[in-house]
Amino acid sequence: MVHAASSSFRLAAVALLMVGCASMAPPYEVPALPVSPRYASVTTQGGASVAAIGWRDYFTDPQLQSLISLALDNNRDLRSAVLRVEEARAAYGIQRAELFPTIGAEARGDRSRTPARMSLTGRPLVASQYQVGLGLASWEIDFWGRVRSLEDAALETYLATDAASRAASIGLVAQVANGYLALRALDERIALARQTIASREESFRIFTRRVEVGSTSRFNLTEVQTLLTQAQALGAQLELARAAQFNALTLLVGAPVELPPEQGEFDESNVFRELRPGLPSDLLLQRPDIVAAEHLLKAANANIGAARAAFFPRIALLGSLGTASVELNELFASGSLAWLFSPSISLPIFDGGRRKNNLSLAETRRDLAVTQYEKTVQVAFRDVSDALSARVWLRQQVAIARTALATQAERARLSQLRFNNGASAFLDVLDAQRDLLDAEQQLVQTRRELLSSQVSLYAALGGGALDFDSPVAGDKPDPPRATSAP
Numbered sequence: 055m056v057h058a059a060s061s062s063f064r065l066a067a068v069a070l071l072m073v074g075c076a077s078m079a080p081p082y083e084v085p086a087l088p089v090s091p092r093y094a095s096v097t098t099q100g101g102a103s104v105a106a107i108g109w110r111d112y113f114t115d116p117q118l119q120s121l122i123s124l125a126l127d128n129n130r131d132l133r134s135a136v137l138r139v140e141e142a143r144a145a146y147g148i149q150r151a152e153l154f155p156t157i158g159a160e161a162r163g164d165r166s167r168t169p170a171r172m173s174l175t176g177r178p179l180v181a182s183q184y185q186v187g188l189g190l191a192s193w194e195i196d197f198w199g200r201v202r203s204l205e206d207a208a209l210e211t212y213l214a215t216d217a218a219s220r221a222a223s224i225g226l227v228a229q230v231a232n233g234y235l236a237l238r239a240l241d242e243r244i245a246l247a248r249q250t251i252a253s254r255e256e257s258f259r260i261f262t263r264r265v266e267v268g269s270t271s272r273f274n275l276t277e278v279q280t281l282l283t284q285a286q287a288l289g290a291q292l293e294l295a296r297a298a299q300f301n302a303l304t305l306l307v308g309a310p311v312e313l314p315p316e317q318g319e320f321d322e323s324n325v326f327r328e329l330r331p332g333l334p335s336d337l338l339l340q341r342p343d344i345v346a347a348e349h350l351l352k353a354a355n356a357n358i359g360a361a362r363a364a365f366f367p368r369i370a371l372l373g374s375l376g377t378a379s380v381e382l383n384e385l386f387a388s389g390s391l392a393w394l395f396s397p398s399i400s401l402p403i404f405d406g407g408r409r410k411n412n413l414s415l416a417e418t419r420r421d422l423a424v425t426q427y428e429k430t431v432q433v434a435f436r437d438v439s440d441a442l443s444a445r446v447w448l449r450q451q452v453a454i455a456r457t458a459l460a461t462q463a464e465r466a467r468l469s470q471l472r473f474n475n476g477a478s479a480f481l482d483v484l485d486a487q488r489d490l491l492d493a494e495q496q497l498v499q500t501r502r503e504l505l506s507s508q509v510s511l512y513a514a515l516g517g518g519a520l521d522f523d524s525p526v527a528g529d530k531p532d533p534p535r536a537t538s539a540p
Contacts, residue, residue, distance in 0.1 A: 077199040077206065079359025082352055088428045089334050089435040093442055103330050104340060104515040109227050112512055115325045118234050121307055125230045126223065128308030135222040142215035149208035152201050155193040155371070161186045163382070184385050185392060187376015192398075194370050200363030206356035214349035221342035224517030226306070231509045233303040237313060238320045239502035240296040245317050246494045247289040254282040254487075274480045281487055288491070322501060326508045331442060331515060337434045340516025347423075347430040354420040361413040372396040434514065441511035448504040455497040462486070462493040 104112075113119055126132065168179040196202055261278045264270040296315070304311050338344055378392035379385045402409070469486040472478040512518070 077203050077356070077359045078362040079199075079203050079206070079356050082355050084348070085351075085424055085428055087335060087338075088432055091335070092333060093331055093435075093439055103332060104512065104518055107327065107329075108518045109512075112327050112329070112518060113227075113231060113325065114327065115234075117313070118231060118325070121234055121303070121311060121313075122227050122230050124309050124311065125226055125307045129226055129306065130308055132219075132222055132226050135219040139212075139216050139219045142212040146205075146208040146212040150205050152194070153196065153205060156191040158189055158191070159187075160189045160374070160376075182380050182382070183378065184380070184382050185376060185378040186385060187374050187378075187392065189374040190371060192370045192372050194368060197369060198363035198366045200360050200368075203356045203359035203363065207353040207360065210349045210353035210356060214346040214353065217342040217346035217349060221346065224342065224513055227517060228509050228513040229306055230303070232506050233299065233306055234313075235325075235502055235505050235509070237296065237299050237303060238316065239498055240292055240299055241316045242320050242498045243495055244289065244292045244296060244315065246491075246498070247285060247292055250285045250491055250494075251282070251289055254278070254285050258282050277480050277484050281484060284488065285491065288495075320501075322505055325505060326512075329508075329511055329515065331438060331511070334435055334438075337431065337438070337516065341430075341434045341514075342516065344427075344430050344434055347427040351420070351423040351427050354416070354423040358413070358416045358420055361409070361416040364409045364412065367399050367401040369397065369399050372398070437514035438511070441507055441514045444507035445504070445511060448500065448507055451500050452497070452504055455493070455500045459490075459493040459497050462490040466490045 109122060110119060113122060162183075162185045164183045166181050168181070170176055170178050173179045194201060258275075258278050261270060261275045265272055265275050300311075300313065303313075338348075373393070373395040375393045377386055377390040379387065379390045384390065466483070466486040466489075469478065469483045473480055473483050
């Protein structure tokens with residue numbers, strides 16, 4: 055009996071060694087890059103590579119760095135993304151555990167009474183049985199790689215979720231940077247509006263005095279007052295926009311922030327470092343959303359292997375080894391060895407086409423994953439191209455806006471001189487000052503758009519993904535550690 059038990063468990067050990075046979079999943083092939091091999095709007099190859107620079111090195115403004123750090127610690131959407139990574143990691147650990155047998159200790163005691171009418175001896179019979187041992191739950195021998203394929207799919211899903219979390223981090227950094235730039239642009243526009251309001255209040259005071267002494271008409275006074283009310287209305291609109299932008303930035307950061315209004319022109323020379331866009335093929339490694347799409351493609355590919363393996367017999371083991379006795383005090387006595395070895399094999403003969411359709415479903419989902427991967431690459435290429443184009447043309451727009459502002463300032467000065475000398479009507483001064491205010495506001499907005507294009511380029515190129523801690527794509531993370539029951 056002992057020899058038979060040893061042979062059975064040797065057979066189980068051989069079966070264990072056979073686990074992890076070659077997967078039946080099709081060979082994985084990276085889809086061809088569905089974009090141009092280079093960007094059309096690259097004007098320089100200088101600057102740092104985005105893969106070698108973190109957000110702390112790229113965003114050099116101290117206040118912006120502080121906001122980004124707060125957001126990464128407190129933003130609730132990012133916190134949810136991190137928890138989804140933990141969820142996927144636990145699901146991978148559960149699936150990975152299917153590769154190994156479940157062995158548990160068990161103890162059992164039975165005591166029964168057989169009535170006299172049912173007893174062979176014609177007398178009531180009381181019987182006892184006690185058993186202690188180790189039990190092997192039903193464990194599938196993965197000859198065809200079905201369980202291994204499901205484990206690979208769970209791993210790739212976990213890695214895709216992790217990459218999506220890094221993409222959320224990069225998106226959050228970009229949103230905070232854009233929110234900060236928008237707030238500073240509003241501060242600058244408010245400062246310009248206040249200067250204009252103060253100037254026009256002084257003009258209104260002067261013209262009011264002139265009307266009182268009869269040196270000008272009340273019509274000119276109403277024109278001056280119109281300019282003043284327009285500037286006051288613009289100031290109120292900008293103050294409202296500033297309050298809304300501050301509240302939006304506070305929500306984005308997820309914690310109270312202190313950003314008092316700044317006076318004067320925003321120093322844009324100390325905000326970013328120059329970036330080198332590289333080649334479109336670099337995006338495959340740098341963009342977390344592309345990395346996530348590729349992991350999902352690998353997961354879909356592995357699911358095909360599991361669907362194929364379902365066409366082959368499923369072999370499972372059930373067994374136990376221990377000691378048994380009818381008397382509790384003889385439970386561990388010599389000769390009380392008890393064992394059970396129960397292998398089983400099953401193969402559905404007719405399932406209404408379930409396995410065939412399941413394989414077709416897995417293959418179709420793989421094709422959908424390929425399409426989604428290619429689309430993600432194309433969207434990433436467009437994001438970079440748009441950001442590069444914006445960087446080129448917005449620089450030209452800023453230069454044009456500066457020239458336009460200088461021209462409008464000179465026009466306003468000359469119009470005022472002509473009116474003071476009686477060579478033109480005050481309507482010319484009105485138009486010139488209105489256009490000057492518009493030119494000042496337009497320059498600030500255009501400069502802010504140029505800065506935002508730098509943020510967009512940083513995010514489009516992958517956003518310094520190396521600055522965020524996460525498992526390296528392709529490496530299998532350690533399974534979740536077992537914890538004792540509370």
